Amino acid sequence: MATKNYWEGSERYLCDPELAQAFHISRTLGMPLLIEGEPGTGKTELPLQYAADQQLDLFVYPAGSKSNVEQFVAKFDHVKYLRDSQIEILNAQREEKGLNAQLSTAGRRTESLSDYVLKGPATQAFSAPHSVLLIDEIDKAPREFPNDLLYALSHRKLVMPESGEVVEVSENNMPAIVITSNREQELPTAFKGRCIYHYIQFPEADKMRDIIQKHHPKVSNQIVDTALDIFYQLRKIGLERSPTTRELLNWLKYIKTFSTKEAVTKLNALDGLGTLIKTQADFEKVQRQLSLSGGQPPMGSSMN
């Protein structure tokens, strides 16, 4: 089976062997993979890159504070249904009066309830064999949401509302389900129990270098060295919100517009710190710490 192969990442995506193995385990066992880790460690990238690399269908469900299983599985379109049934009455009345013009229901028939079922990402993924289904940031969803998913996940079966149609998938055709979470709230134990769990560790300097290499291949070593040095220092001083991979990449994106020499000066002056540091308190702390330890002047340039 194509989708059960071990996948090590692609040219554009550096997949940690541990994560690759966990992903393989989850696909082989037909269980969802729950990835947790700091923001910006590439949790969401895994399924996206996997689907792109293996050319599989991808379905994404971004969870939010209003997420519910209806949106995720399928929704019965009451409005359309009511509209169509009213149209039927209207058409009958028109006919009675001898009017020819009929209002259209776009081919939907009120007798067949499944015409009014709007399929959500889960149903679409379950109907497409070997697809990839991503549930992004499930920790942002209300607590009921993961609990409501339990049945679907463990029985591989979805029941459509109103029409009662059952969408089932065999274990072999099971989509690769990846769920990401930033741990903003603890997920229910029962839910975690049905997932393969993997915690993405924050990448160390040499791995980070590889990641930068993949994203900004043309940046000179000198810039990368300086940036990494500062980046890991910033992570060490215990900020409220430590900068992450994503922010480092953004920083470099800005810095690489300059020539190497200029860029290094700018890095050392912490120019563009706003891409890395996101709260006022952290900003002040960085200023204090770095001016104490490094004897550098306060970064007036970045404050402007």
Added chain:
Amino acid sequence: MFTTLPERFKQFHLHVDVRTLLLLQKSIDRSLVRTIGDLYNVLRTFVVKSPELMGPYTRAFYDYFLSIDIRPGEALHDAVLRSETFQQWKEQHQGRLNEEDLTREDMASLFLDEVHMTHYDIQKIIDGRALWEKDRGDMADDDNDAEAGDQEKRPLDRMADYSDLSLEELMQRMKEVLEQQNSKHSGGSHWVGTGGISPYGHGGAAKDGLRVGGSGGGKMARKVMGDTNFFPVDLDAILNDNNIDAALASLKGIMEESAQEKLDVKQTIDKGLERGGLFLPEIKNETDEKLQVLLFIDNGGYSMHPYIKAVQTLFRKMKTRFAHDLETYYFHNTIYGQVFSDPQRRKRVPIERILSKNPHYHVFFVGDAAMAPYELSNQSLNTYVEMTRHFKKCAWLNPEPLKFWDHTLTIQIIKEIIPMESLTPAGIERAVLRMNKQRKTDY
């Protein structure tokens, strides 16, 4: 199989149940588990459900499967060097290892590399080796053809063909292991006993410079020991910088923000009538309460001093992450008719103003509740009673060690009025759980 696993893992505060064992069985059936390294990784994805369980898991795994007991705070290397398993392994490899060249640390590293070698790693070695063999060109081609059929199915066998004896031994070993475990392996609790890990190594592959040493789990396991991020902080220790995140995790439990779509019956009927009988369902969003916290901190007196910073950090962290309502007030020893909105206790806030707040607030008192009995006057007690009457969700977090509670009269009295827990991650969790329960009965 592994019938003792749940019980033994429980000693390390890990949850393993029948489902885990069945999953493990399934993984073995689907040949996900072929080496101990695999076993470590597969079992980890079932058992470890939050990063701080990595440490205990690694300890439990070494203890159960390798009989290596890692003492708290000990580095993995030292535990390995101390263990009998390692001694046995060393004896078996006497010939292969050049003891003169290797320090004890190197040996332990070698051992760990072997333990954590996964079948993915072995596959890589095979692939690399096969490539290498092909390049040489003097390989007999018919050999390959004869095995072509088998190769597809059993990559590990293929490995045995190309690699030296020790790897073949591994196969034998793993086969035995599988048989044992198929036949309801009865002897003892250890699946792969002390002997199990030894026979496989990087063997021939290493000589070709293709050695891939436990790329995944091994490094992780080594890193995990002694890294507080992966080791549970003592959940029963009084709040400090180390366990503040654990406490935060339990505080998160009170977050029960949710929004649900509900059919608005009244609106549907009204609008339907307006439309002259065309009833379209009107949906309304029902948002549950958001988390609102009132925090009262006793910052008077030396007894409370060490904890104030930790408590404030805890709630501030929570605030920055969730941006919910959090109001902090201060008092000295006990609350009379007023509290203060600044730590210096200059800005007074009459208690009436507090009591006029929305009763949905979660109220936390943090203080040692230890004072001279006369200080805890009738007025003060009344204040507490009124507060608990108004705010249904109250908890007192006390940094004083639990064993002193019984000996302090004022703690005894306040405890009767406000549910008290110790100021530890576990205590906070209990308080939060009770608050959540209360909410359910309230509505």
